Amino acid sequence: MSKNQNKTGSYSFFNCIEKNFDKAARFISIEKGLLEQIKACNSVYRMHFPVKIGKEIKVIEAYRVQHSHHKLPCKGGIRYSMKVNQDEVMTLAALMTYKCAIVDVPFGGAKGGIKIDPQTISSENIEKITRRYTSELIKKNFIGPGIDVPAPDYGTGEREMSWIFDTFLSLRSGDVDALACVTGKPVSQGGVRGRKEATGLGVFYGIRELCHVKEDMYSVGLDVGLVGKKIIIQGLGNVGYHAASFFHESGAIIIALAEREGAIYNEKGLNVSKVFLHLKNNGSILNFPEATNIENTEKALELECDILIPAALENVIHKNNANRIKAKIIGEAANGPITPEADEILDKKGVIIVPDIYLNAGGVTVSYFEWLKNLSHVRYGRMEKKFRENVNAEFLKVIETVCKKKISIEEKKMILRGPREIDLVRSGLEDTMINGFHKIRDLKKSLKIENMRTAAFVLSINKIIDSYEKLGIFP
Ligand code: GLU
Numbered sequence: 019m020s021k022n023q024n025k026t027g028s029y030s031f032f033n034c035i036e037k038n039f040d041k042a043a044r045f046i047s048i049e050k051g052l053l054e055q056i057k058a059c060n061s062v063y064r065m066h067f068p069v070k071i072g073k074e075i076k077v078i079e080a081y082r083v084q085h086s087h088h089k090l091p092c093k094g095g096i097r098y099s100m101k102v103n104q105d106e107v108m109t110l111a112a113l114m115t116y117k118c119a120i121v122d123v124p125f126g127g128a129k130g131g132i133k134i135d136p137q138t139i140s141s142e143n144i145e146k147i148t149r150r151y152t153s154e155l156i157k158k159n160f161i162g163p164g165i166d167v168p169a170p171d172y173g174t175g176e177r178e179m180s181w182i183f184d185t186f187l188s189l190r191s192g193d194v195d196a197l198a199c200v201t202g203k204p205v206s207q208g209g210v211r212g213r214k215e216a217t218g219l220g221v222f223y224g225i226r227e228l229c230h231v232k233e234d235m236y237s238v239g240l241d242v243g244l245v246g247k248k249i250i251i252q253g254l255g256n257v258g259y260h261a262a263s264f265f266h267e268s269g270a271i272i273i274a275l276a277e278r279e280g281a282i283y284n285e286k287g288l289n290v291s292k293v294f295l296h297l298k299n300n301g302s303i304l305n306f307p308e309a310t311n312i313e314n315t316e317k318a319l320e321l322e323c324d325i326l327i328p329a330a331l332e333n334v335i336h337k338n339n340a341n342r343i344k345a346k347i348i349g350e351a352a353n354g355p356i357t358p359e360a361d362e363i364l365d366k367k368g369v370i371i372v373p374d375i376y377l378n379a380g381g382v383t384v385s386y387f388e389w390l391k392n393l394s395h396v397r398y399g400r401m402e403k404k405f406r407e408n409v410n411a412e413f414l415k416v417i418e419t420v421c422k423k424k425i426s427i428e429e430k431k432m433i434l435r436g437p438r439e440i441d442l443v444r445s446g447l448e449d450t451m452i453n454g455f456h457k458i459r460d461l462k463k464s465l466k467i468e469n470m471r472t473a474a475f476v477l478s479i480n481k482i483i484d485s486y487e488k489l490g491i492f493p
Pocket of ligand 1: 093094095096167168169170171172201353378379381382383385
């Protein structure tokens with residue numbers, strides 16, 4: 019057992035990322051010390067604070083980790099889960115650094131976590147904990163529009179982000195940029211349209227792009243295109259649910275959905291919105307009328323399919339189940355769902371793994387758009403929407419005169435439309451995901467890198483080195 023392995027013989031989560039980093043470092047010729055600096059976590063803030071819950075005082079354990087300051091602010095979500103620990107938050111912060119670099123989002127990586135189970139705590143108490151956590155961050159200068167900007171993650175959402183913003187504003191009144199201290203806020207409180215579904219939509223764009231590359235599809239014995247591909251999604255949280263909806267709408271077949279309590283399966287395909295309604299009404303996906311139950315949720319990962327999307331937590335595909343995975347493509351919607359040992363097994367089997375540091379970067383990409391919106395104090399599209407509509411109307415007139423053809427009302431509506439905020443956000447996200455995919459793929463080919471994960475790390479590390487060089491820190 020190596021010094022990095024824990025008692026069960028598995029690597030710590032942070033060591034897993036270090037392993038992936040080291041594989042990429044073989045393709046980068048730069049002084050070792052500089053690579054060590056990029057790999058290291060710059061600041062780790064571990065805190066304990068008391069919160070009165072009912073008649074008792076509970077001591078809450080929480081974290082904020084800033085992995086890299088090569089670009090500021092730092093950026094990354096906050097998760098609420100009983101599994102939160104320092105190693106996990108450090109790793110997730112590191113992933114944020116690499117992720118931001120790949121999609122050209124000018125932030126350093128960060129992550130936060132509070133060790134609570136939000137499902138067993140009342141919303142009043144979650145609010146108390148969130149507000150207290152935020153004031154702890156303010157005290158230590160770990161939050162602010164130009165310092166560190168949190169966002170949602172596992173177990174948190176718009177509600178928590180609006181409490182964070184409100185607490186920040188109350189302690190920093192008069193800060194004209196206060197809205198930019200956190201992203202993932204509700205639209206009514208400075209959020210941007212399209213943020214909620216951004217990670218899931220980014221996953222969809224990334225996988226769709228891969229499915230259109232003939233060479234890659236033929237290498238795993240699949241046809242080109244997404245239509246008809248059999249997909250399994252594990253995790254129906256914000257990311258998994260939206261990804262499933264976009265895949266379903268595009269003509270792919272969602273054959274199984276897995277949640278904590280079990281999975282459901284239908285070879286002919288599941289109607290995602292119907293499943294979601296069932297989940298809302300019954301508190302579980304099990305016993306959905308148009309599907310068969312699979313009691314052991316892990317078994318769902320091992321079913322025959324074309325694409326497997328783990329969209330929940332880390333380390334769900336490990337050395338003990340990797341050999342039984344039958345998917346030809348795995349899209350990492352979650353952070354770190356595959357351990358390094360499983361990675362090697364799957365690589366040998368020829369599975370294409372689309373790595374987390376690229377595939378789930380849609381969330382932070384749209385967070386960047388939200389942050390820009392907050393700093394510019396103007397909604398996307400406000401300045402140009404009417405102008406574009408007027409220009410389009412002029413174009414239409416010319417077309418109708420030159421072509422001597424009447425254009426139907428429906429066609430006119432489509433052509434005249436100026437861009438709304440949601441259109442701009444989605445096209446920005448689509449462009450980012452398409453570009454990111456091809457940059458990784460091109461690098462993989464040109465340097466003959468063994469897989470997409472290593473290529474993504476090489477791309478990311480090179481970009482970070484670039485920005486350190488621009489700062490004049492590295493010689
Ligand atoms: N929690 C998300 C992630 O892991 C989003 C982070 C953000 O928007 O800052 O990428």
